[in-house]
Amino acid sequence: MATVNGEPASPDALQALALTNYGHFTTMLVSDGAVRGLSLHLERLVRDCRAVFGARLDPDRVRGYLRREVGERAGTVTVRVTVFDPALSMLRPGADADPAVLVTTRPGDGSTPPPLTAKPFTFSRDHAAVKHVGLYSQLRLRRAAQAAGFDDALFVEPDGRIAEGSTWNIGFVDGRGELCWPQADVLPGITMRLLQEACGQRTTAPVLTGDLASMRTAFATNTSIGVRTISAIGDLTFPGDEATLDGLRALYAAVPGERI
Numbered sequence: 001m002a003t004v005n006g007e008p009a010s011p012d013a014l015q016a017l018a019l020t021n022y023g024h025f026t027t028m029l030v031s032d033g034a035v036r037g038l039s040l041h042l043e044r045l046v047r048d049c050r051a052v053f054g055a056r057l058d059p060d061r062v063r064g065y066l067r068r069e070v071g072e073r074a075g076t077v078t079v080r081v082t083v084f085d086p087a088l089s090m091l092r093p094g095a096d097a098d099p100a101v102l103v104t105t106r107p108g109d110g111s112t113p114p115p116l117t118a119k120p121f122t123f124s125r126d127h128a129a130v131k132h133v134g135l136y137s138q139l140r141l142r143r144a145a146q147a148a149g150f151d152d153a154l155f156v157e158p159d160g161r162i163a164e165g166s167t168w169n170i171g172f173v174d175g176r177g178e179l180c181w182p183q184a185d186v187l188p189g190i191t192m193r194l195l196q197e198a199c200g201q202r203t204t205a206p207v208l209t210g211d212l213a214s215m216r217t218a219f220a221t222n223t224s225i226g227v228r229t230i231s232a233i234g235d236l237t238f239p240g241d242e243a244t245l246d247g248l249r250a251l252y253a254a255v256p257g258e259r260i
Contacts, residue, residue, distance in 0.1 A: 001069070001104075001105065002014070002102060002103070002104045003065065003068075003069060003102070003103050004086075004100050004101065004102050004103075005065070005100050005101055006064070006065050006068055009102060012086065013086045013100065013102075014102075016084070016086040016087075016088075017082070017084050017086070017102065017133075019090070020084075020088055020089060020090055020093070021133055021134065022052075022084065022085075022088060022093055022133070023052065023082055023083055023084030023085070023099075023132070023133045024045070024048040024049065024051075024052045024082070024083050024130055024131055024132045024133060025080055025081060025082040025083065025131055025132075025133060026041045026044050026045055026080070026081055026131055026190075027078060027079070027080045027081075027222075027223050027224065028041050028078075028079050028081075028190075028223055029076060029077075029078055029079075029108050029110055029223050029224065030066075030070050030073070030076065030077050030078075030079050030108075030260065031075070031076045031110065031257060032073075032074055032075065032076075032257075033070070033071050033072060033073065033259060033260055034256075034257025034258060034259050034260065035257055035258055035260060036190075036191075036194060036252075036255045036256075036257050036258075037190045037191075037193070037194050037255070037258070038257070038258035038259075038260065039258060040190045040193060040194070041081075041190060042059040042062060042063065043059075044131065044190070045057055045059065045062060045081060045083060046059055048083070048130045048131060048132070049083055049099055051127075051129075051130050052083070052130060052132065053083075053085065053097035053099050054097065055097050055098070055099055057083060057099060057101075061101070062081060062101055063260060065081075065101055065103050066079065066081070066103065066260045067260050069103050069105065070105060070260065071260045076107075076108045076109055076110050077105050077106070077107065077108055078105065078106050078107070078108030078223075078224060079103065079104070079105050080102075080103075080104045080105075080106075081101060081102070081103055082101075082102040082104070082133065083099045083100070083101055083102075084099065084100060084102065084133070085097045085098055085099050085100060086100055108224065110226070112225065112226055112227070112228060112249065113225055113228055114229075115228070115229040115230065115231035116151040116152055116220065116228060116229070116230055116231065117149075117150045117151050117152075117230070117231055117232040117233075118145065118150060118151065118152050118153065118154040118165060118230055118232070118233050118234075119144070119145035119148055119150040119152075119153055119154065119233075119234060120153075120154045120155075120156050120209065120233060120234050121141050121144070121145075121153050121154070121155060121156065122155075122156050122157075122158055123137070123141060123153075123155045123156070124155065124157060124158070124163070124185065125137070125138065125155065125164075125186075125187070128163075128164075128185045128186055128187055129185070129187065129188065130187075131187055138153070138166040138167065139166070141153035141155075141166060142166045152165055152166055152168075152220075153165065153166045154170065154233055156209060157184055157185075160208045160209050160210070161182065161183070161184050161206050161207065161208060162182045162184065162207045162208070162209065162212075163182065163184035163185065163186050164182075164184070164186040164187060165220055167222060168189070168220040168221060168222040168225065168228075169181075169186060169187070169189040169191070169192040169220070169221045169222065170182060170218060170219070170220055170221075170230070171192070171195075171218070171219050171221065172207060172215045172216075172217070172218050172219075173215065173216045173217045173218075173219075173241045173244050173245075174214065174215055174216060175214050175215070175216055177216065177241070177244060179199060179201055180205060180207060180215070181196070181201075181202075181203070181204045181205075182204060182205075182206065182207040183204035183205050183206045183207075184206075189221055189222055189223075190223060191221040191222050191223055191226065191227075191252065192221045194252060194255050195221060195227070195248060195251065195252055198251040198252065198254070198255060199248075199251065212233055212236050213236060215238060216238065216239055216240070216241045216244075217229065217230070217238045217239065217240050217241040217242075217244070217245065218230035218233065218238055219245055219248070226249060226252055226253075227245055227248045227249045227252060229242065229245055
């Protein structure tokens with residue numbers, strides 16, 4: 001079911017979002033009415049609403065819509081909260097905005113998917129710090145990666161710095177067994193943030209394509225996949241360090257959920 005401001009979504013509202021495609025969102029995994037990093041997701045929505053619309057979004061309002069939709073639902077469900085203004089048009093996106101909140105759900109089990117392979121592309125996302133709905137460029141490169149026999153795309157800055165995946169952050173375990181988070185202009189993912197806090201390590205450093213051969217393993221993080229092993233980037237395969245990654249998964253699993 002899809003709701004806008006707590007009511008069933010009308011075709012006109014969904015059409016406005018589809019045709020104008022201007023807004024922002026966050027995706028969270030809800031397990032028995034609780035979310036890891038819920039306050040961070042709400043902070044993201046408030047911050048991005050200010051950046052995208054120049055408007056204030058009441059986090060308690062969003063929380064109320066979430067509670068109405070999934071607060072009492074047992075099991076695990078993936079919830080996307082999209083903020084958009086049905087009244088804005090392509091001709092007048094600069095009009096004063098009155099953002100609406102779209103809540104959509106899909107099944108989610110929280111299990112760890114198998115290792116992925118990534119094809120690198122030189123690419124920088126537009127307005128990388130905002131989780132906006134403009135996904136064409138990311139999906140175009142994901143499609144190109146899959147056509148080339150890979151699972152997904154990895155974005156590399158023009159100066160050779162590793163940045164992020166199409167819808168995920170990337171981290172590494174270096175040759176000494178230390179965690180390494182690439183320093184680049186990327187979307188600050190909630191799962192990455194929670195892991196960094198759990199590990200007590202939030203420092204980043206540039207990782208160049210030439211550094212990849214010295215890495216023991218790589219991993220992807222986002223809400224839907226948790227911590228997912230990356231087995232290969234381009235032609236390079238990693239020796240692997242599942243013990244370290246299992247430790248990260250355990251740390252992430254131990255992060256307490258916040259009740260909606």
